[in-house]
Amino acid sequence: MAEKTVPGLRTHAIDPVADFYAALGFDIAFRQTAPYGFLTVRRGGIELNFYASQGFDPNTSTHGCLVLTEDVDALYTQFLAGLSKAFGSVPNAGVPRVGALSDLSHGVRQFLLVDPGGNTLQIAQPISVNQHQRAQSRETFARAIQQGKLFADAQQDLPAAAQVLDRALTIADDDTAEIPTPNQLVELLVLRADVALRQGDKSQAENLLRRASTVDLTGLQQLQNSGALHRPSEVPKV
Incomplete structure (x- = not known):
């Protein structure tokens, strides 16, 4: 007998969640409004259930799940295109939002997607057989980039990311200190x-x-071509 796990996530309302996932290319498999709001969406091997809860605040939600994929770049591109087509732009702040596509130091390439219900989907592709957190670089700027990505893209701790990056940029601005490449x-x-x-x-x-x-x-140009800066806030063309 085959087992299957389907995450049960919460939301304040079904309609905005349904519209959001439809834009991402999900099919609406089931939807009801009474006696309570309930929604099931499917896309390939991804299936998610949502329960509407009156008074639920998406901005304080800690719900979410992990989605493993063999091609995170393709999903990222398709999701951005779908959101842009449906809503005219890609949300990268607040709720909902799409985070950056980033290689993290524990051997995964991932992005975080927060839906209108405040649920965080960690969409990840393993890129190493070693899934343990790597030791931090001893070099000042490499370490700051590593820590900044960890705080911003894995932990969603933006104040901590800002503090780490601001400190590194202050050092970079000091001609008598270390100089980044x-x-x-x-x-x-x-x-x-x-x-x-x-x-x-x-x-x-x-x-x-x-x-x-x-x-x-x-x-x-090297960074743009390598995809290291594949973020919703694009580097301006120069």
Whole structure:
């Protein structure tokens, strides 16, 4: 007998969740409004149930689940395209939102997706047989990038990410201290801009991205081509 696990997630209302997942390419497998709101969505091997709960606050939700995939880049691209087509843009701050696609130091490539009910889907692809957290780099800027990604993209602790990245950028601005490579500086700036955007500070994000666009062009192109900065807040074309 084959077993199957279907996550049961909560939401404040069924309709916005149904619309959101439909935009991502999910089929509405079941939907009811009485005696309580209930929704089932399916896409390939992903199946999710949602229960509407009166008074539930999506902004304080800690519900979620892990979705493993063999091609996280394809899902990311398809999800962004679907949201952009359905709603005109991709939400990258507040609820709902789509986080950055990022390689993390415990051997996974992933992005976080928060739906209108506040549920966080960790959509991940293993990229290493070793799933243990790697030791942090001893080099100042490599360590800051690693910690910034961990806080921003895995733990969703944006204030902690901002603190780590601001400290590294302060060191980078001091000519008498350590100097980051052009690639490191661009990645620090874009990661910090992404955090600022997700915190609602569009002005700071724009300033950081403008600064990133003035860094050595070769380094910027290398980062863009490698996909290291595949974030909703894109690096401006220079």
